[in-house]
Amino acid sequence: MNLWQEYKRPTSVMEAVQSLVSASGPALPIAGGTDLLLDLKQGHHSPIHTLIDLTFIPEMSSLELRGDELFIGAAVPVNRVALDPLTGMHAQALVEACNLIAGPQVRNTATLGGNVAHALPAADGTIALTALEAQAEVAGISGTRRMPFTSLFLGPGKSAIDKSREIIVGFYLSKIKKGGASCFKRIMRPQGVALPILNCAVWLERAGDVVNDIHIAVGPGGAIPFRATDAEAALRRQTLNEETFPRTLEVLLGQAKFRSSARRAGADYRKHIVGGLFKDVLDTAWKRAE
Amino acid sequence: MSKINLLVNGKQYSVDSVAGETLSTLLRERLRLTGTKIGCEEAECGACTVLVDGEPMMSCVYPAERADGKTIVTIEGLAERVHDEMKLHPLQEAFVEHGAVQCGFCIPGQILTAYALLKRNPNPDSADIRFALKDTLCRCAGYPSIENAIIAAAQALRTGEPVQKPNHIPDSIHDHKTVGRSHLRPEAVEKVTGEAIFTDDLKFDGMLYARARRAMIPHGFLKRLDISKAKALPGVVSVLTAADIPGEKTHGLVIYDWPVMVGVGERVRYVGDAIAIVAAETQEIAEQASALIEAEFDLQPVITNPVQARQEDVPQIHENGNLLKHIKVRKGDMDKGFAESDVILEHTFHTPTTDHAFIEPECSIGVPLPDGRMEIYVGSQIPYQDKTQVARALGWDESRVRVVGQLMGGGFGGKEDIMGQIHVALLANVTQRPVKLLFDRHESLLVHPKRHATQIRVKIGAKKDGRLVAAETELYGDTGAYASLGEKVMTRATTHSAGPYDIPNVRADCYAMYTNNPPAGAFRGFGVTQSAFAVESMMDMLAETLNIEPVELRRMNSLHVGSITNTGQELKESVGLVECINRVDAEMRKTNPHPFKPITDPAQPNLVRAWGFAAAYKNTGLGGGAPDISGADVELYEDGTFQVRSSAAELGQGLVTVMRLVVSEEMSVAPEQVRVLVMDTDLTPNGGPTTASRQTFVTGNASRYAAKTLREEITATMAEKHDVRPEQIRFENGIVHVNGHSMTYAEIYKEMTALGKQPVVRYMYEAPKTQPLGTGGDMHFAFSFGVQAAEVEVNKLTGEVRVLKVISANDVGMAVNPLGLQGQIEGGVMMGLGNCLTEEFIVENGNVVTDQLARYRVPGIMLTPEITSIIVEHPVSTGPYGAKGVGEICSIPTTPAITNAIYNAVGVRIDKTPVDQEMIARELWERNSQ
Secondary structure, three states, rough: OOOOOOOEEEOOHHHHHHHHHHOOOEEOOOOOOOHHHHHOOOOOOOOOOEEEOOOOOOHOOOEEEEOOOOEEOOEEEEHHHHHHHHHHHOOOOHHHHOOOOOOOOHHHHOEHHHHOOOOOOOOEEEEHHHHHOOOEEEEEEEEEEEEEHHHHEEEOOEEEEOOOOOEEEEEEEEOOOOOEEEEEEEEOOOOOOOOEEEEEEEEEEOOEEEEEEEEEEOOOOOOOOOHHHHHHHHOOEEEEEHHHHHHHHHHHHOOOOOOEEEEEOHEEEHHHHHHHHHHHHHHHHHHHHO | OOEEEEEEEOEEEEEEEEOOEHHHHHHHHHOOOOOOOOOOOOOOOOOOOOEEOOOEEEEHHOOOHHOOEEEEOOHHHOOEEOOOEOOOHHHHHHHHHHOOOOEEEEEHHHHHHHHHHHHHOOOHHHHHHHHEEEEOOOOOOEEEEEHHHHHHHHHHHOOOOOOOOOOOOOOOOOOOOOOOOOOOOOOOHHHHOOOOOOOHOOOOOOOOEEEEOOOOOOOOOEEEEOOOOHHHOEEEEEOOOOHHHOOOEEEOOOOEEEEOOOOOOOOOOOOOHHHHEEEEOOOOHHHHHHOOOOOEEEEEOOOOOHHHHHHOOOOOOOOOOOEEEEEEEEEEHHHHHHHHHOEEEEEEEEEEOOOOOOOOOOOEEEOOOOEEEEEEEEOOHHHHHHHHHHHHHOOOOOEEEEEEHHHHHHHHHHHOOOOHHHHHHHHHHOOOEEEEEEEHHHHHHHHHHEEEEEEEEEEEEEEOOOEEEEEEEEEEEEEEEOOOOHHHHHHHHHHHHOOEEEEEEEEEEEEEEOHHHOOOOOOOOOOOHHHHHHHHHHHHHHHHOOOOOOHHHHHHHOOOOOOOOOOOOOOOOOHHHHHHHHHHHHHHHOOOOOOOOOEEEEOOOOOOEEEEEEEEEEOOOOOOOOEEEEEEEEEEOOOOOEEEEOOOOOOOOOOHHHHHHHHHHHHHHHHHEEEEOEEEEEOEEEEEOOOOOOOOHHHHHHHHHEEEEEEHHHHHHHHHHHHOOOHHEEEEOOEEOOOEEEEEHHHHHHHHHHHOOHHHHHEEEOOOOOOOOOOOOOOOOOOEEEEEEEEEEEEEEOOEEEEEEEEEEOOOOOOOOOHHHHHHHHHHHHHHHHHHOOOEEEEOEEEEOOOHHHHOOOOHHHHHEEEEEEEEEOOOOOOOOOOOOOOOOOHHHHHHHHHHHHHHHHOOOOEEEEOOHHHHHHHHHHHHHO
């Protein structure tokens, strides 16, 4: 049973969108394809007719500074994201996340676009982009628009993007400022599927001992990639010390909705270990921002 | 139709695009570059790695059309052919020299991934290598050798100097000319160039592709089966059901209880039961046809575990009930033993089903011959049994079947049973065309026999001073739907269940039970892996109760020469257990005089380290009264070279090298002068099953005695011809000295044949007789002993466990090839580590949850600890040069060594594997909150 009948290799975003909407059967964009092809093969995805390969589109494979922002094309392999000096400078959390996605061979094809399109609440790249407060550029037949990152998700595995009509072109991140830093870490278990039990990313701006601004993302802390906005508010413009941390953690635990997932982790286990992970990530980002 | 233009290994290709084709299929099937291997088609194992524009990619999930305009390098593109010689790339050379090549199936992926790393980073350290090879799995798991090879290759590439050979592997303490020194595998070079052919690499003219339709229900009766739609599909050549089997309807290794196909009205016993088989012009059509087969079942209640299976009033899966075998060990007087004990401890342990996860999935090809015979091409651990079983199903005389064994991408016990052999024979017979049946990873995981899940209760009694006086064990083994080798495996689990100790009073009862889970059979360790975990955990619990050092407790109770085993066998020689204990103990204490005390990392107070210790023993050979026979031919050829032949299996473990070295030793020729042929039932005598760590012993001996007999025949012939006494004839460095006159083997051949004597000898070696369990005699002709210590680091907050170091001492009698032995020991530790930490084959109500490699984790290079190997050599007089088995013993103590270390670090006793970090964390936080 062939996984696809037709394979298109457009060279521009608009051509890709056109191919998508005008395909003679069910069509999907494919970037890395490391998840999509397996989903098709294992019957986790309804059969499709046409695949639209996005990797031949220069725009979607570019990684560059655009004004005050860093642009990362949705078809850039995560390994390139991890190795590029620009991401190393402006998005260290993303580099750390990308270095942990799957293995090196998969990272050479897998993309951030795919990572985000799968809409998993604890995908490493997604959690890093959540903390970095990325914006997504989405192309449809009527043109392109920008979407705040968390608005891309509707629920576990449910993307707000209509993959049969729209394409994520890339992500915009703010350049790092003085006193800014980020960090990503995760906790795994050695059995079963290679999804983290828990991951966490922090982006912050520091002025001396004071947290000027902070974004905290924890996966899986809810049905969609979770921003710990209450904890952020509790820390913003506060001095970070041994008293503020436990208070912040309490606020985070109050907002996050940890659940039990079969064969990966119980909710209470996640609650038990999130403090250590969060502290580790926060401390590392804090030191980096010095 | 669009074209794909791509440059592969420097050659430009322009091919039509094919719907749904991946790069791996394009390379393998259309360009016939079969060095690129398919292990999982899930982007999990890395075997299919090729370089695309210089970067390593998994070609199994890479659409071929994306390769348009790209430059591809496969394993075939690395070596250069200079005239007739292959000039290996330094990486290839280093992999060969460092013994990093075992079964060879993962090697193309390993080398290409390493190649890309060295392009980017010419001087990588261990962390760089591990990062790069993270997801390139090697199930033989010679990760340390792979790492050493890459470091050596990098150095050679930087300096232009030749590749450094390994210098850390000592020779055997037993001095011989050839054996006992490190030698390279004869097939290593073809395995690093991609020229090595595995079954799926073969293509025959007119070959059809087969697919078995599996029941996919765990228990029920097949009510209705309709194959008409499948038959009507264009491209389908044959669809067969149980009604079409001309001969016997069942197969099996000991008991013929496994239906070739389940027929209408018959019982389905597990999800993997076949109900129909299809042969079609293409793989895709075969799959489509299989999906078109309609089946209805009368579902029955599912027996999910062996304890339930033994309860009254549960459905009986087989005619003789759910009990495959009640196995008993009796020694001494239990009442007296426990009455004499100062301390009695009792605990129950659980181990899960695990899968061999050899990287090469099962593949069989049946080829009908014009003369009415049938050839079966297959990577099998027991070629002669395949022959018997195929012939039975066809209703033929065995002489009409030839099994042509192929290189195997790992076996580990998982390629002993019939998988596709009979199905392809049936289809090839009906269609009179060659038929290939390749399992995908999903089917492999569903169908082949696994390691038995067990429940093991251990009750142990000891004196205050530590002397063990009584051990009582009760085991339940889940043998799944069919017997396979279940009775044998669980017998070994039972006889070894009180550990390698001298205990006067022992009682063991095991219930090997049928269930509706996938069958369980042989898997490296053969039941002892499970019982060693239980009893060695118990030994540490006892040591703590008695306040005796764990090492001392084991030492004082160790089996030694003169001990009587639990089955009543007196050990007369070759018991190196105490030396193993002492040497591991000394090595462990070199850096830490108090290895079992927890040490907290001052910088990260959540991290605690400690060592753990465990000992084990494992029989070599079949034992229990089974005749243990292997045959070997040794032949001298016209050009003065030799060939040694036996139908024993090479599955990566290194038997072919052992056979070559033995003949080289006996004939006093260079190893390169000896060729080896194995696994062909027409051309090689029966070497018996490759199981029970027996082949170095039995086929090693058969090869040795065949060579020795040939040497004696040459001596006798030359003595007579040249009129000298036999003592005046010497064999040295490839030359035969006949009373001052030197002859090459080519000249010997000429003289022998001129006298009408064919210089070929067949020797059928029979190992020393053994006695059945319960008769009190020698149940086995040799035992290997192993001791391991593991240092772990446990995170007290998260429960995460990391194994930092493992020290492994193994009494192997004699190290025939120290380089090959190194690979076995590294791989044994890693397989043990996987068994302990990562692997769990999950079946829920008879349905397989871990039906993809992505859900069944085998350890990769990132989890590899520092492994220190210590070879102990207490020779066994009947073994070849004193050698006994090693394949299993090196894997058995790893699990309890790690779990004992976890207890020593954080005080949490693991009584169920794999280790669950969440359970460790939970126990610690609950303890703290009390």
